Amino acid sequence: MQDFLSSLVSVAFHGLAYGMILYVISVGLSVTMGLMGFVNLAHGVFAMAGGYVMLSAMNSYGVSFPIAVATAFIAVAVASMVLERLLYSRLYTAGELDQVLFTIGLIFMSVAIARLVYGTLPQPVRLPDYLTGQLHFLGRDFPAYRVFLILFSISIIGLLWFGVERTRWGAMVRAAVDYRAMAQSVGINTSRLFTLTFALGSGLAALGGALGAEIIAIQPTYPFEHLVFFLIVVAVGGLGSLRGPFVAALLIGVTDTACKYWVPEFGAFFIFSVTIAVLLWRPEGLFGRAA
Amino acid sequence: MSPALETQSLCKSFGALTVASEINFRLEPGARHALIGPNGAGKTTFVNMLTGRIPPTSGRILIGGEDITALGQAARVKRGLGRTFQINTLFQNVAVVDNVAFAVAEREGIAWRMFRPARSYRGVLDESMALLDTLGLAADARLTVAGLPYGKQRLVEIAIALGLKPSVLLLDEPAAGVPSLESHRILEVLDALPKDIAILIIEHDMDLVFRFAQRITVLTQGTVLVEGTPAEIAADHQVREVYLGERHA
C-alpha cells in the first residue's frame, strides 16, 4: 500500500511535468484556431524553432539558460509575426483544406531547413547546475528540473490567464472569439489583434519547446512527430479556451505517464481511446462552446 | 379537416432563458399566413423547431393532424414540410437546375441509386426545368448559382422548396436582402404559388406582409401576442405599441 501511494505520487508528478509542457506548447494553437479559425498544423514548427534558438544560444554563444529561454520566446514571436503578415493573413478567408495544405507545406520546408542548419542528431541540452540533481520531499526523490518546469509553467499560465481575463487585449480576444463580426463592427482592429495573438501563441510554443527540450528532444522531424499530441490537447480541451487545453494536457500527461508506469505493454492505446471517448461525448471538446 | 400545421403549447428554453413559451398556432390548408414580430421575438427559434433543427423543450407539433414532434428533419420533409432560408442556403457551385433536381430526387426517393447516370432519370430533370420555367428562371438553369444575382438566388430558394411538393411551406423572409428594384419579382412569384399549399411567411417588410397575408400572427418575447386578419392587426392597439409603434416612432 505504501509502495502504491508512493508510486502514485511519482506518476502524478511526472505526468504533471509532461502535461505542463504540452499545455504551454499547445495553448497558442487553441487560441489561434479558436480566434482566427485557422487550422495551423505547423504550430509545432514554432516549438521546434524555440528549442533550436535556445540550444544554439547556449551551446554556440555561451548564453546563460534564462536568457537563452527568453531569447527563444522573443525571436520566435517576432519571426512568427512576419510570417503571419506575409503568409498566414492571406489565408484567413480560405477553406480549411487550403490551410491544411499550406501548413503541411510549411512543416516540410522547416524540416528541411532545420536539417540543413543543425543536422539530424538531436541537440544536446546542458542544464545549468542549479537545475540538476534531486529534490527530496514527500518521501520521494524528484528531479529538480521537473520541479522547476512545473513551477515555471504555473507562473506562465498564471500570467496568461491574468492577461486574458483582466487586460484590454484579453477582453478584445474574448470578444473576437465569441463574436468575430461584432468585434469588427465595434471597432476592434482585428488584423492587429490577430497578429499579436498569433505572435504570443507562437512565442509560448517556442517557450514550451525550449523548456521541454529535455523531455521532447529537439530534432528536425519534431513538428511532424508530436503534431498529433498538440492537436489532441486542443481538440479534447476545446477551441478558443484557455482552461480546456489545460485540463486536457494534464489529463493526457498524467494518463500517459500512468499507463507507461503500470501497463507499459499497452503503449499509446490509452491516449487515443480517451481522445475518442471525449470527442464522442463532447464533440466540441471539454470546454469548447457548442457549435 | 385538421390544420396543415399545428403547434400545441410549444416551449423552448436554453437554460434559464426562455425563447418560446406556450405557442399555440394553427395553419389551415391553403392558408396565406404571416408571422411577424420585432427582432428577438423568437421567430427563428419557432421556425427551427417546426423544421426539426432544434428540439422543443415541451409541447407538440403536428402536420395534417399527425404528431411529428419526435421526427427528424428528413422525416418532416417527407410529410410535406418545405422551407426556405432567410439567408441563402443553396448549392452555390452547382447548376441552378441541379439545385432543384436534388430536392426532386429526394422526394422521388431515387437519390440512393448508385449505378445509372443521374441524367437518365429524365423525369427529375423535366420536372425541375418546368418548375424553373414557372419561376422565370429557365434561361439561367445551366448557370451555377454563384453566378446569379441575389434576387434570382432568392427565387432558387423557393424553387428548391417547391421541388419537394410541400403541403406546408415556410418562407423565411423571402425578400430579405433583395434590392427594391427586384423585389416585385418575388411578390409576383409568391402570388403565383399553388393555392393548395399552406404558406407561412416570416417577414419584416410590412408592405409585403399586408399585401400577401390573409392572416397574421404577432410574436413577442416568445409568445403569441395576437392573431387576426391584416385589418384587425393594423387596428390592434397592442401591436401598434410594441411593434409598429416602435418601428415608426
Added chain:
Amino acid sequence: MNHTGGYVADPRIRAIEWLPWAIALLCYFVAPTYLPLGSYVLTMIIFALSLDLILGYGGIITLGHSAYFGTGAYAAGILAARLTGEPLIGLLAGTLAAGLLGLITGLIILRTRGLALLMLTLAITSLCFEVANKATSWTGGADGLGGFTIQPILGLFKFDFLGKTAYVYCLVVLFACWWLVRRLVYSPFGASLTGVRENNVRMHAAGAPVYRRLVIAYTISAALAGLAGALLTQTTQFVGLKVLGFELSGELMVMLILGGFGRIYGAFVGPLVFLVAQDYLAKQFPEYWYFGIGAMLVLVVMFARGGILGIIDAIIARLRRTQS
C-alpha cells in the same frame, strides 16, 4: 475537365478521358524500368480516388484514411501468410475488411463534424497503428509482415521482380475502380453527395437522410482504400506499419488537393506529380527534397487554389476568353 455529376451533366466518357490510359500503356513499353514506381503511383491513384469520393464529393476532411488502406493491406498480407496467396481473394478480403471497418467507424465519427471529426479519424488511425504494432504474431509489429508469396494472377501471370505483371495488374484494377467511381459520381447518389458537400443544411431541409448517406459513402470509400492497400501488399509482397500511419493520410490528402479535389482526375494528376517529383527530388537532393515538396505546396495554396487541374481550367478559360 470537371466531373461534378448531377442531373444535367453528360456522363459519357469524353475523348480526353482516354489520355491517362494511353499514357499508362505507353509507359509500360517506353519506360519498363520505371514500372515499380508506376505501380506505386497507380495504387496511390486508387487510394486518392477513394479519398476524393468522401473529401472531394462528400466534403469530409479526414486525416485517417490510412486506417482503411492499412487494414486492407494487412488483411491481404495475413491472408497470404496464413491461408492462401491467391491474389483476387486477397483483394476481396482487403476490400471487405476495410469496408467493414469503414462502416463501423463511419457510424461513430460521422455524428461529428469539423475538428472533432478530423481528430476522431486521426485517433482511430493511431489506434489501428498501435493494434498492428502490438499484434506482432499476426502483423510482425514494427518489423512488418513479409515472407509470404502471392500466387500467379488467375494462375497464369506470375509476379516478376521487374514489376511488369504488377504494373498491368494495378492498371487493370485501377481501371475497374475508375469506372466504378465514375459511375457513382454521375449517379443520383453521387449528386446527393455533392449536395451534402455544398450545403449540408440545405440537404437536410430537402429531406435527405444526410448521416446515413455519408455513412454509405464512407463505407464505399473505405472499401476502395482497402482495395488499394491490398494491392500494395500484393505488388510489394510486404506490409510495413507505415501503411497505417497518419503521415500517409496527410501525404494522400496533399496529393489529392495538389491535383484538385472533387473532379476525379485530380486523384490521377496529384499522386503522379507528387510521387514523380518526390522520386526525382529524392535522387537529386536526397537530404533536402522535403523543402522542394513543401515549397510546391505553399505555392499551390498561394497562387493556384483548386490544384493543378484548377490551374489548367483557368488557363483554358483565359484562352477561350481571348479568342472570343
Added chain:
Amino acid sequence: MRLKTSSLLAALALAAISGLAAAQTVKIGIITTYSGPGSAQGDQLDKGFKLYLKLNAGKLPPGVKVEPVFRDDTGANADAAKRLAQELIAREKVQFLTGVVWTPNAAAIAPLTAEAKVPFVSANAAGVSIPRISPYFARVSFTLWQSAYPLGQWAAKKFKRAYTVVSDFSPGHEAEEAFTKGFKEAGGEIVGSARVPMTATDFVPYMQRVKDAKPEVIFAFNPAGKQATAQMKAYADLDLNKAGIKYIGTGDITTDEELQNMGDAALGVMTVHHYSAAADRSANKAFVAAYKKEYGEKLNPGFMVVGAWDAMEMIFHAIREQNGKIDPDRTMQLIKNYKNPNSPRGPIQIDPETRDIMQNEYLREVRKVGGQLANVELETLGTLLKDPWKEFNKPK
C-alpha cells in the same frame, strides 16, 4: 552515302568497344535513409560510404571505376526500399547493393537479390535471420546476439538481479532475448522487463518503474539516436545510479557520434560492442583522423560509419579480385571467404556458412578522456565471435 553510314557505324562500334575496355565502371546501389525520423542513422552510413569512396578511389585496378548510386528509403519503409532496389537493379543495372539501416527494409530487398542475383551487403540492418532469405546476402555490421549474449554472461558474474528495458521492435526483442539467455545461463535473475514503444518521448515513467523494482542492473537497448539519449537522461534524472542501479547495454546506447550530446549522464555506463571511436588500434586512429578531417574535429564516427566503411572495403575487394568484371556467384565466393585483419574495429571475417560477420566484442565503459566522453575499451570478451543465435538455431 551508304558507305558513309556504314563506316560511321563501324567507328561508333569501335569506340564503344574500346570505351568499355578503357573504363570498366562498376555500379553500386546504396540505399539509406536521408529523410524522416531515421535520417540521423542514414546520415552515418552515408558519411562512411562517401569517406571510403573519396579516400580509396586509387585502390582499384587501372581502368576500373566505381559509380555509387544513392537512394533514400525515408526510414523503416519496406515497400519503398523494395521499389528502390527494383529500380537500382532494373534501371541502373547495379552490380552490388549495400547500405540499409533498417531490418524490415533489408528483409524486403533480400528476396529480390536472390531472384536477380545481385550481391547485397548489409552495412547495418542487423535482423538476425535475414541471411537465410537470400544466398546473395552478406552482412558486415553485427547482430544483437553478438553483443547482448556475452554481455549477459559477463553481467551475471557481477549482478544477480537485472531489469531489461528495450525498444519495442525486433532488434529490441532480439537484444532482450539474447541478454536474458546469457544472464540466466550464468545464474542471474531477471526481475522485470519493459518494452518501450518506438514513438515514446518521455522515458521517465519507465525508469521510475525500474527504480521502484530495485534491481542491481538495467539492461537497455534502444536504436542509436535520440531514444537512447532520452532513456539515458531519464536514468540520470531519477538518479538511479545513486540508488545503486547500474546501467548497461549494447553499444547502440552509447554510440560515439551521439555520446557528447548525452552529457555526464552517460558516465560509467558499461556496454559491449564491436566498435569504439576511442579504441587505440592504429587502423582505428587513422580512420578517426580521416573522419574528423572530412567532417569536422568535433564529430566522432559511430559504429554505422564503420559498418559502411567495411562494407565498401569488402565490395572493393571483390571488384579488385575480379578486375572489375563482376560475376555474382564468384563475388559471393569472394565474400564468403573475406577476411580483414585490420578493420578499424579489429580483425573481421565473414562466416562462410552463414554469410554473417565474425568480429571481436569489447567490454567498454564511458569515461572522460581529455575532457571528452569516450567508450573506453576494457577487455575483449570474444575474439572473432560468430553470431550466437545461428549457433543455437542451426538449420536442420
